[in-house]
Amino acid sequence: MDLILVAVISLGAIGLIAAVILYAASKKFAVYEDPRIAQVSEVLPQANCGGCGYPGCSGFAGACVKAADAGSLEGKLCPVGGAPVMEKVAAILGLEAVAAEPKVAVVRCNGSCENRPRTALYDGAKSCAIAHATSGGETGCTFGCLGCGDCVEACQFDAIHMNPETGLPEVDEEKCTACGACSKACPRKIIEIRPKGKNNRRVVVMCVNKDKGAVANKACKASCIGCGKCVKVCPFEAITLENNLAYIDPAKCKSCRKCEQECPKGAIQAINFPPRKPKVEAPAGEAATKPAATKPAAAKVETPKVEVPKAEAPKAPEAPKAEA
Template sequence: MNFILIAVIVLGGIALISAVILYVCSKKFAVHEDPRIGQVSAILPGANCGGCGYPGCSGMASALVKGADAGSIDGLFCPVGGSDVMGQVADLLGMAVANTEPKVAVVRCNGTCELRPRIAVYDGLKTCTAVNSCGAGETGCGYGCLGCGDCVNACAFGAITMNQETGLPEVDEEKCTSCGACVKACPRNIIELRKKGIKNRRVYVRCVNKDKGAIAMKTCKAACIGCGKCEKECKFDAIKIENNLSYIDPEKCRLCRKCVEACPTHAIVAVNFPAPKVRTETSGQNVESVASSEKVNPSVESKQKEIKE
């Protein structure tokens, strides 16, 4: 009986001492969390995509609260939630948020199956990262899309799909949140986040091939050859040629589309612009009638001269 009592007393004493130690440690090493972090996290969409530059929405919430304490949250933006969510966060923190123009992912490769023929067959792990590590892939272009869909798998919003006919990824502007996950997933850096532009209209070079013109054209008929015609045509200094490749600065571009007409390989594309007006048959007939009347007038004048003579 004494042994049982002693064991109970000893165990009770150990439990009491451990409880005291744990209590002291919890008070001494306690980490205080600002309640606003939880409130901001509740407003954020919870996608945890990393598009804001932080590992998740909780990291973004902490950064926003710290920024508010420092006096500004400029430069912090949630691409998924957009301006509406950032406005709610700003109201909660009592801050002003700068208006950020929305962006969208664009695929800077126009090397379709027709324009960029296959010269080899890859037999291995079907990921862009794996194919890229093996070389140029199934085509002769070492810069273009590999077509394995790493960007599709990386997109958590279903905004990217592979076009089976062209072999290229396509971005749904309505679903794209510009989180940047596809940009990070592409081993060849052909996906870029660009401003949506006025009325969602954009002009950009759909090529990243840095080979010289003759070599680039052998691998892809739609490649940029770095001829510089677009640069000469642009009146706003928005186009630069570097490493045999043309690039259009979205900040300077005025969407005049003169560079699109000047490009001999059609590597520059204009998105969401209205289709050019096609002359109707009626207008064509009118033009022909006017032209015919113009041709008749000289003969009438000659006849009148003959009569006078």
């Protein structure tokens, strides 16, 4: 009985001493958290997609509070909540929301089944990451879409789906939040988060193939061959050519579409633009140019003819008659 009592008292004493030590440690090493972080976190959508560039919504809330102490929320954007959520965040922090340009995911590959013929059969786990690590895919292009749909699984907003006819992913721009999850999931980095552009229109090089022209052309009919014609025709210096691949800077592009017309492979596409009006050709048989207009000839002024009476010859005098 005494042993049990001693054991209980000993354990109680140990527990009491440990509690005192922990309490003292918690006070001494306590980490202060700004209450505004919790307030900002409450208005965020809690998607934890990482599209803001921070580990989850709590990390983004902490970054916003830190930025508010510096006096501006510039560069901070919740892609899921958009402008309405950022306005609430700015109101909590006593700042004005900074307008951010809306963005969207763009699949920079036009290697459809028609443009990019299959040269092999992939028989493995249906995963782009595994196919990229173990093989070059089913086509001759080692840069294009693998078609397994890792981007579809990564999207939390049902904004991207595989097109069974083309074998390529397609983005629903109405649902896309530009969180970047699909871009991170793609092992070949063919999905780019780009500004939507004015009137939701943009011009994009739909290819990421860095092979030389002949090799790229053999692998895909719609690949960029690095000819540089688009670079020469662009009046705004918005296109650069590096590693046999053209790239259009969305900040410089004015959507003149000259590069689209100049590209011999159709690798440059103008998205959400109205179709061009077909050129009206003159019917065969008609002259291409109208004949030059001739000045009308001056009217001839006819002078009235005046009849001049003819002079009559003088009559000869008659001979006198002889008398009988």
